[in-house]
Every structure is written in C-alpha cells, then in structure tokens.
Amino acid sequence: MRRLETALHRFPAVLALCALVAGSRAAAADDAKAVILATTTSTQDSGLLDVLVPIFEKQTGYFVKTISVGSGQALAMGRKGEADVLLVHSPADEEKLVAEGHGVNRRLVMHNDFVIVGPPGDPARIRPSSSSKDALTKIAQAGALFLSRGDSSGTHSKEKGLWKAAGIDPEGRSWYQQTGLGMGDTLNVASEKGGYTLADRGTFLARNKARPLALEILTQGEPLLLNVYHVIEVNPARWPKVNAAGAKAFADFLVSARAQELIARFGVDKVGSALFIPDAGKKPELLGL
Numbered sequence: 001m002r003r004l005e006t007a008l009h010r011f012p013a014v015l016a017l018c019a020l021v022a023g024s025r026a027a028a029a030d031d032a033k034a035v036i037l038a039t040t041t042s043t044q045d046s047g048l049l050d051v052l053v054p055i056f057e058k059q060t061g062y063f064v065k066t067i068s069v070g071s072g073q074a075l076a077m078g079r080k081g082e083a084d085v086l087l088v089h090s091p092a093d094e095e096k097l098v099a100e101g102h103g104v105n106r107r108l109v110m111h112n113d114f115v116i117v118g119p120p121g122d123p124a125r126i127r128p129s130s131s132s133k134d135a136l137t138k139i140a141q142a143g144a145l146f147l148s149r150g151d152s153s154g155t156h157s158k159e160k161g162l163w164k165a166a167g168i169d170p171e172g173r174s175w176y177q178q179t180g181l182g183m184g185d186t187l188n189v190a191s192e193k194g195g196y197t198l199a200d201r202g203t204f205l206a207r208n209k210a211r212p213l214a215l216e217i218l219t220q221g222e223p224l225l226l227n228v229y230h231v232i233e234v235n236p237a238r239w240p241k242v243n244a245a246g247a248k249a250f251a252d253f254l255v256s257a258r259a260q261e262l263i264a265r266f267g268v269d270k271v272g273s274a275l276f277i278p279d280a281g282k283k284p285e286l287l288g289l
Contacts, residue, residue, distance in 0.1 A: 035246035038067045038074035038083035040154055041182035043229070046202040046275055048266055055262070056253045062246050068182070070153025078102050078232065081239030085247035086232045087254070089200075090154035094230055102239075103232040108284060109254050110263050110276040111228040114158055116219035117187070117204060118144075118196035126196070127218050133166040135219040140168050143175045145195035149186050150178025154227075159198045162224065191215050200227050202275035205267065228279070231255070255280035 043049050044066065053064045067074070067083065071090040077083040079102045086103065088094060097103045116135050118126065124142035129135035139146055148170075149156045163170055170176035177195075179186045183203045190197040191213040201220075207213065219225075231251045236244035253259050260278035267275035 032243065033062050033246070034065055035062050035085060035243055035250050036065045036067065036083045037085055037087060037250065038069065038077040039087040040071045040074060040089055040229075041068050041184065042089070042155070042200045042203045043087055044068035045182060045184035046200075046206045046267075048202070048263070048276065051262055051266055052254070052259060055258075056250060059253070060249050062249060064250065070149070070151045070156065070182070072152030072154070072157065078234045081234060081242055084234055084243045085250050086234065087229060088154060088232070089227055089229045090157050091228060091230070093154075093157065094232060098232065101237075102235055104235045105248070105251060106230050106232045107251060107255050108279045108282060109229045109231050110260075110278050110280075111226060112201045112276045113220065114155070114198055114225040114227050115201050115204060115217045116196060117190070117199055117213075117215040118218050119194040119214060120216050121194075122216075122218060123194075124196070129219050131222055132162045132219055132224055136163060136166040136168060139175075139196055140166075140170065140173075143173075145193060146170065146176050147186055147190040147193065147195045147197040148176065148178045149183065149197075150180050151182070153182075155183060155198060155200060158225075158227070162198070165224065187213060187215065202267065205273075205275060229276075 049066060053066065057063050067077065071088040072093065074086050074088050075090065075093055075097050078086050078097060087109065094106060098106050116126065116132060124139045124144035126135040126138045129138065148159055179189050181189065183199060184207050186197055187199055187204060187207050194214065231254050233244065233247040233251050234242045236242050260280050263276050263278040264274055267273065
C-alpha cells in the first residue's frame with residue numbers, strides 16, 4: 001500500500017517531466033524547421049517576399065522568419081551568426097563577407113536597377129540628364145533637397161558611390177538629409193517634402209501603385225545604376241548553430257526554375273512590367289560584375 005501511495009505521489013512529477021521533455025523536443029523540431037532570413041527592405045517593400053516565401057514554406061515544410069533591414073545590417077547579422085541566410089544587394093560588401101569566411105555559396109538571384117526620383121516640377125532640372133553624375137551635380141548646384149536613407153543599406157552604399165563618382169561630398173550640406181529609414185518610408189518622406197532620392201525601381205513602382213507618390217522617375221537606364229541581388233548562406237563552420245539545411249533549402253529555392261519564373265512574372269499584373277529580372281545561372285560578367 002505504501003509503495004502504491006509513493007508511486008501515486010510521484011506520478012504528477014513524472015507527467016510534468018514527460019511534458020517538459022516533449023516540449024523540448026517540439027521546440028527543437030520547430031527550431032529545425034525555422035529559417036531566419038535577413039534581407040534588404042526592398043525585397044519586402046516591393047512585395048516579392050509575400051509571393052515567394054509562402055510557396056517555399058508549403059513546398060518544403062520550413063517556415064521563414066524574415067528580418068527586413070538594410071543590406072549592411074543584414075550582412076552584419078550574417079557576421080554574428082544571427083541569421084541563417086541572406087538576400088542582399090551590396091556586391092562589394094558581400095564579397096568581403098564571403099572572403100572573411102562568414103558566408104558560403106553566394107549565388108546570383110536577380111537584378112533590377114536604381115532610379116533617381118524627384119518632384120514632378122524638377123526644381124534642379126535633372127530630367128534631361130544623361131547620367132547619374134550629371135543629375136547629382138545639378139542637384140548639388142541647385143541646393144535642391146535630397147533624401148538619403150543613411151542606413152548603411154545596399155541602396156545607401158550605391159548612393160554614396162554615385163556621389164563619389166560625381167566628385168561631390170554631400171555630407172553636412174543643408175540640402176542633404178538622412179532619413180535613417182527603409183526604402184518605402186524614405187520614398188514617402190521625399191514625396192511629402194518634395195525632394196529627390198535614389199530608389200530601386202521595384203520598390204518605387206510597387207509603392208507608387210499602392211499609394212501614388214508625388215515623385216517621378218527622372219534619371220534611369222545607366223550601367224552604374226544596376227542593382228544586383230545575391231543569396232548567401234551563413235557559414236555553419238563558423239556558426240554551428242545556424243540552420244544550414246534550412247538556409248540551403250531556401251537558397252536552392254530562390255535559384256530554382258519555379259522561383260525564377262515567379263520572379264520574372266512578379267509585378268507584371270500590378271504595375272505592367274516585371275519588377276525584377278531573374279538571373280540564376282547567368283555569368284556575372286554578363287551583368288557587368
């Protein structure tokens with residue numbers, strides 16, 4: 001009788017222990033199925049991930065935790081092992097990440113281009129400009145308001161490179177303002193303030209379609225304005241806790257025929273033209289990389 005009472009007394013504790021073990025196993029299973037994606041705001045703001053991620057999740061059983069930040073911040077997360085896979089558009093910084101051993105299997109996914117947008121009245125008269133250098137020179141000479149993301153994103157990195165190519169240092173000028181915001185929000189600020197900014201075409205067209213902006217594309221079509229996206233898996237040899245299998249599955253999906261077809265069609269129904277050009281399998285030199 002005493003043994004039975006002792007057993008019954010211990011039974012709730014045994015059940016609690018079993019529940020704890022089961023919960024730990026379930027949590028471990030969930031972790032194995034979770035893929036942390038650090039990506040630029042443009043892939044989120046354009047709506048592309050809203051199309052791709054659900055299909056990937058249904059196809060593979062993984063679920064994606066998307067962290068939408070500037071490319072600089074996404075790459076920083078990769079350096080710290082805080083993400084499993086990166087989808088970014090800052091080529092020079094990406095190459096450095098891989099060279100330092102933080103990322104592996106960097107693969108070309110797609111491209112679109114950057115455009116300089118501004119108010120329809122175009123106070124700096126950049127519309128006839130044949131190059132970004134000419135356009136930025138006119139903005140600086142006119143002292144016209146220019147909104148920079150100022151967030152170490154791929155777009156911000158490109159913008160700084162364009163100013164450098166134009167031989168202009170805009171830092172500290174009264175007409176040069178940094179928002180510290182993502183692409184979509186920076187477009188909103190430029191629209192409200194009647195300023196110029198650099199944007200990726202996809203985000204501009206998608207945002208303008210959703211809520212018309214008081215902005216127009218004024219400079220475009222220059223090789224310097226090419227905007228290329230790569231997917232990079234965070235190196236499991238450097239960061240053993242990353243979900244290497246999930247990262248590879250997502251990267252493989254992005255360069256798969258199905259995803260590339262979705263990328264090619266994305267935006268056609270919404271804005272009348274594709275917002276991104278699929279590039280998986282192409283030689284980088286064909287894009288001038």
